[in-house]
Amino acid sequence: MAHSTPTRRTLAALTATCTTAGLMLSACGTSSPEASTSDYKVGVLLQLSGAGSVYADSAQAGTKAALQDVNSSKKAGVRFTSVVADAGADAQSATTACSRLIQQDKVKALVVFVPGPQLLACNTLAKRQNIPILSLSSGAGNICATNLTGFGLVPNQQTLPVLDDLIAQGKKKWYFFGADYSTPKTTISIAKPYLASKGGTTVGESYEPMGTTDYSQDITKIVNAHPDVAFLNVIGNDDVALEKQWAADPRTKGITRVDILLGEGPAKALGSAASGIWSSNVYFSSIPGSDNDTFKSQIQAAGLKDSPDINTYVSYLQVEALASAVKSAGADGPKVISALGKTDITGPLGSQFQIRSGFSYQPVYLAQAQADGSFAIQKKSDPVDPKLACSSAS
Amino acid sequence: MTLLLDVLTSIGILTIVVLGLAIVLGVLDVINLAHTGFMGIGVYAAVVAHEHGWPFWLGVVVAAIAAAVAGLVVEVLVIRRLYDRPLETILATWGISLIIVQLITLAFGHNNRAVGQPLATATSVFGTPYSTYRLVLVIIAAVLVVGLALLIRFTRVGLTVRMIQANQDLARGLGIRVSFLRASTFVVGCALAGFAGALLGPTQAINPNYAVSLVATAFLAVLLAGRHLSGLVLGCVILGAVQVLFARWANPVYSSAVVVGVAVVLLRIFPEGLTWRRA
Amino acid sequence: MRLETRGVVAGYGSATVLRGVDLTVGDGEAVAVVGRNGMGKTTLLKTLLGYLRPTSGSIQLDGVDITGSLPERIVRHGVAYGPQDEPVFAHLSVEDNLQAARIGRIDAARREQVLAFFPVLGTRLRQRAGTLSGGEQKMLVLARALLAEPGLIVLDEITAGLQPSMVNTVVTALNWEREQRGTSVLLVEQNIDAVLGICDRVAVMKLGQLVAEEKATKDARDQLMLLLAP
Ligand SMILES: Nc1ncnc2c1ncn2[C@@H]1O[C@H](COP(=O)(O)OP(=O)(O)OP(=O)(O)O)[C@@H](O)[C@H]1O
Ligand SMILES: [Mg+2]
Numbered sequence: 060m061a062h063s064t065p066t067r068r069t070l071a072a073l074t075a076t077c078t079t080a081g082l083m084l085s086a087c088g089t090s091s092p093e094a095s096t097s098d099y100k101v102g103v104l105l106q107l108s109g110a111g112s113v114y115a116d117s118a119q120a121g122t123k124a125a126l127q128d129v130n131s132s133k134k135a136g137v138r139f140t141s142v143v144a145d146a147g148a149d150a151q152s153a154t155t156a157c158s159r160l161i162q163q164d165k166v167k168a169l170v171v172f173v174p175g176p177q178l179l180a181c182n183t184l185a186k187r188q189n190i191p192i193l194s195l196s197s198g199a200g201n202i203c204a205t206n207l208t209g210f211g212l213v214p215n216q217q218t219l220p221v222l223d224d225l226i227a228q229g230k231k232k233w234y235f236f237g238a239d240y241s242t243p244k245t246t247i248s249i250a251k252p253y254l255a256s257k258g259g260t261t262v263g264e265s266y267e268p269m270g271t272t273d274y275s276q277d278i279t280k281i282v283n284a285h286p287d288v289a290f291l292n293v294i295g296n297d298d299v300a301l302e303k304q305w306a307a308d309p310r311t312k313g314i315t316r317v318d319i320l321l322g323e324g325p326a327k328a329l330g331s332a333a334s335g336i337w338s339s340n341v342y343f344s345s346i347p348g349s350d351n352d353t354f355k356s357q358i359q360a361a362g363l364k365d366s367p368d369i370n371t372y373v374s375y376l377q378v379e380a381l382a383s384a385v386k387s388a389g390a391d392g393p394k395v396i397s398a399l400g401k402t403d404i405t406g407p408l409g410s411q412f413q414i415r416s417g418f419s420y421q422p423v424y425l426a427q428a429q430a431d432g433s434f435a436i437q438k439k440s441d442p443v444d445p446k447l448a449c450s451s452a453s
Numbered sequence: 454m455t456l457l458l459d460v461l462t463s464i465g466i467l468t469i470v471v472l473g474l475a476i477v478l479g480v481l482d483v484i485n486l487a488h489t490g491f492m493g494i495g496v497y498a499a500v501v502a503h504e505h506g507w508p509f510w511l512g513v514v515v516a517a518i519a520a521a522v523a524g525l526v527v528e529v530l531v532i533r534r535l536y537d538r539p540l541e542t543i544l545a546t547w548g549i550s551l552i553i554v555q556l557i558t559l560a561f562g563h564n565n566r567a568v569g570q571p572l573a574t575a576t577s578v579f580g581t582p583y584s585t586y587r588l589v590l591v592i593i594a595a596v597l598v599v600g601l602a603l604l605i606r607f608t609r610v611g612l613t614v615r616m617i618q619a620n621q622d623l624a625r626g627l628g629i630r631v632s633f634l635r636a637s638t639f640v641v642g643c644a645l646a647g648f649a650g651a652l653l654g655p656t657q658a659i660n661p662n663y664a665v666s667l668v669a670t671a672f673l674a675v676l677l678a679g680r681h682l683s684g685l686v687l688g689c690v691i692l693g694a695v696q697v698l699f700a701r702w703a704n705p706v707y708s709s710a711v712v713v714g715v716a717v718v719l720l721r722i723f724p725e726g727l728t729w730r731r732a
Numbered sequence: 733m734r735l736e737t738r739g740v741v742a743g744y745g746s747a748t749v750l751r752g753v754d755l756t757v758g759d760g761e762a763v764a765v766v767g768r769n770g771m772g773k774t775t776l777l778k779t780l781l782g783y784l785r786p787t788s789g790s791i792q793l794d795g796v797d798i799t800g801s802l803p804e805r806i807v808r809h810g811v812a813y814g815p816q817d818e819p820v821f822a823h824l825s826v827e828d829n830l831q832a833a834r835i836g837r838i839d840a841a842r843r844e845q846v847l848a849f850f851p852v853l854g855t856r857l858r859q860r861a862g863t864l865s866g867g868e869q870k871m872l873v874l875a876r877a878l879l880a881e882p883g884l885i886v887l888d889e890i891t892a893g894l895q896p897s898m899v900n901t902v903v904t905a906l907n908w909e910r911e912q913r914g915t916s917v918l919l920v921e922q923n924i925d926a927v928l929g930i931c932d933r934v935a936v937m938k939l940g941q942l943v944a945e946e947k948a949t950k951d952a953r954d955q956l957m958l959l960l961a962p
Pocket of ligand 2: 888
């Protein structure tokens with residue numbers, strides 16, 4: 060076989076290939092125009108590339124709609140501007156993006172929507188400069204810091220209401236299946252003793268690594284354990300694959316699925332394959348009422364083609380909460396951080412949204428997927444106290 | 454019985470994914486890192502077909518055609534210039550895969566899409582009910598492998614391919630249009646990728662990063678395969694079986710690691726891949 | 733088929749090997765190129781077949797300019813080539829190697845006639861060509877060239893390593909082919925007796941040029957031996 064050195068032509072071809080790819084990737088760092096020095100600049104960090112980019116569109120729409128709302132209703136006292144950065148798929152790229160936001164763009168607060176490792180990486184930089192971070196994830200309640208506020212639910216808040224409800228329906232034998240990753244493991248470690256305390260039994264528990272594509276043997280294991288409920292706790296693409304394969308497997312008939320990590324978009328794409336899945340969260344687009352209708356049209360005006368989902372909702376709340384904190388405390392980092400800790404606002408659904416010791420306190424909806432993949436709301440349960448892995452803020 | 458079917462269907466699925474990759478590597482010595490990209494093109498073609506209300510199987514055909522067309526463009530613009538330079542093709546195909554993912558994102562957004570749920574019924578295999586669709590995938594894999602084996606063994610096209618594999622210069626001296634055949638092979642490999650992409654659509658999440666996690670095992674299988682179809686089948690059987698059986702009887706968390714381990718050990722013993730060719 | 737080269741200059745990278753070769757093989761004619769080792773005979777054939785691109789000069793087949801064409805295109809004009817190195821697909825069977833002779837279908841009667849010259853091949857059809865003996869591989873190369881039904885046969889040292897009786901078979905087979913089909917022949921050879929048994933003319937190559945030419949007659953034998961002597 061001929062072994063030649065790279066020629067000019069090869070290099071040109073390669074360079075062309077890579078530059079095009081590079082351009083497309085870096086085209087994502089955008090900044091809103093005509094910023095003035097009195098404005099309050101918000102850094103928005105989320106995954107625009109890699110597997111996590113699935114959530115980007117819906118989250119960004121929430122941020123955008125909230126920024127419009129804050130500015131048009133003068134909710135913050137100052138004008139909010141925003142800079143978006145791509146957190147990429149790993150801690151390294153998150154660090155790069157974050158330091159660019161902090162050092163180059165000089166943002167005053169960060170609204171982030173990234174997984175635990177990337178959040179930690181970014182927070183290392185932000186903490187030093189007393190920059191508040193408003194995060195959707197909190198590493199399942201494992202990540203605590205003074206400047207950090209978690210807006211999503213921690214595992215016990217999301218899991219216990221659905222456990223209560225299904226146990227009340229007489230479904231007492233549970234199988235816990237999760238991704239081999241901290242959030243599912245924490246969730247399941249909270250769910251098991253709670254189930255036992257309510258008189259239920261755990262008939263099995265197993266995990267698969269992230270990136271698994273074939274769940275046939277896991278489904279076999281679950282089916283063979285004869286549970287009433289399969290608590291399926293895997294993430295993102297894997298979750299969709301698992302649910303598709305579960306639905307296509309005739310042996311799974313009669314086993315109730317709980318999947319609190321299944322988003323509304325993926326459920327919709329699953330269609331009939333999602334039928335019957337129980338989920339719980341602080342927002343579903345199918346929540347009835349005029350408040351939600353108003354919220355939805357607000358989001359659509361911000362350019363989202365699909366219905367808003369949990370990520371849209373939380374992203375919206377993040378900006379609204381920040382606005383209320385800035386309104387009461389001004390632009391100073393430490394003051395905003397302390398004001399955020401006492402957040403008490405009315406969310407877009409009309410219910411109270413509170414932050415206590417860095418974590419959210421809000422009502423949880425239980426919903427069940429219908430034959431078309433949409434969720435029908437079954438119950439609205441009262442806020443649950445967050446149970447945190449990190450007991451005190453560091 | 455279920456375990457046997459699990460193993461069998463996992464092997465079948467792996468084979469479907471691997472085939473296009475293996476053909477391109479076997480004939481062209483090109484490691485096509487854009488394989489998942491072409492699977493993505495395939496599945497999105499199937500998505501479009503599905504959204505137009507076309508039947509799933511027609512979507513699969515459309516998928517193969519779409520991926521073939523994309524493959525042709527890539528071959529003419531890039532791959533053709535890089536034959537016999539393994540390292541550069543790896544880089545270039547990697548770049549192409551990034552571009553494909555970006556183009557899909559631009560065209561379809563990040564959200565999950567669907568291709569429908571064909572054959573969502575159970576078939577009884579010796580009394581064990583099992584997913585019909587997965588069983589059909591095994592049959593398709595078998596048909597593809599047997600068909601390909603017959604093609605390579607008994608047809609003029611097959612002989613031509615074997616001539617090129619064996620000695621490219623000599624093949625040219627016997628009138629074989631090597632560059633045409635290379636292009637055709639690459640296109641067929643991409644068509645198979647698109648076909649595989651659409652076929653796995655009903656079992657996987659469909660978004661721009663489609664199939665990325667499928668492919669790690671696929672690359673291992675192809676490395677194991679060497680340059681022969683028999684080796685490929687053997688590689689898929691070993692890796693598929695190890696993965697499923699280990700996940701079943703031991704801790705699934707480590708089964709991927711075990712698969713890599715088995716592949717590495719086998720490659721140590723058979724550096725040329727699992728072929729019966731004498732050195 | 734008529735082959736004509738004018739002032740062909742070619743080589744490997746910056747190393748020029750052929751320094752202006754003028755060679756003509758007339759339609760139905762058989763010509764041999766002889767010369768000492770390393771003089772550029774194989775290089776000449778590789779250039780004629782399109783494996784090397786001449787830096788200047790021209791090559792024509794039946795008046796059609798093929799200078800710089802790819803081997804696969806040149807071969808498709810009706811040229812059968814038996815190279816000096818790796819002349820068979822070692823990993824493929826003898827049968828596959830024979831099938832490789834032609835893009836189109838191989839005529840059954842012709843196949844029988846050709847294999848009659850080399851009965852050993854007929855008994856080894858399923859054996860891998862690489863496991864044939866050196867001499868058997870040479871027979872395979874010649875059989876393949878004949879099966880191609882070419883207009884011009886180009887063979888690089890086809891008799892090298894053959895036992896005397898097999899050299900005779902080669903001579904017989906090529907003469908049969910010339911009589912039957914009027915095929916032109918271009919040989920690179922070391923075996924002068926084989927050359928005289930087959931060819932009409934002999935050209936002598938020295939340092940990349942054809943320096944002498946003789947009619948291939950018995951009388952030329954001593955003259956040629958002298959030219960080739962060290
Ligand atoms: N691939 C190559 N790269 C560089 N130089 C080469 C190459 N092949 C041959 N040569 C050189 O070209 C010259 C002519 O070689 P060629 O093979 O044409 O000789 P030849 O007349 O066929 O000799 P022989 O009788 O030994 O077969 C030699 O000096 C050889 O070293
Ligand atoms: Mg030579």
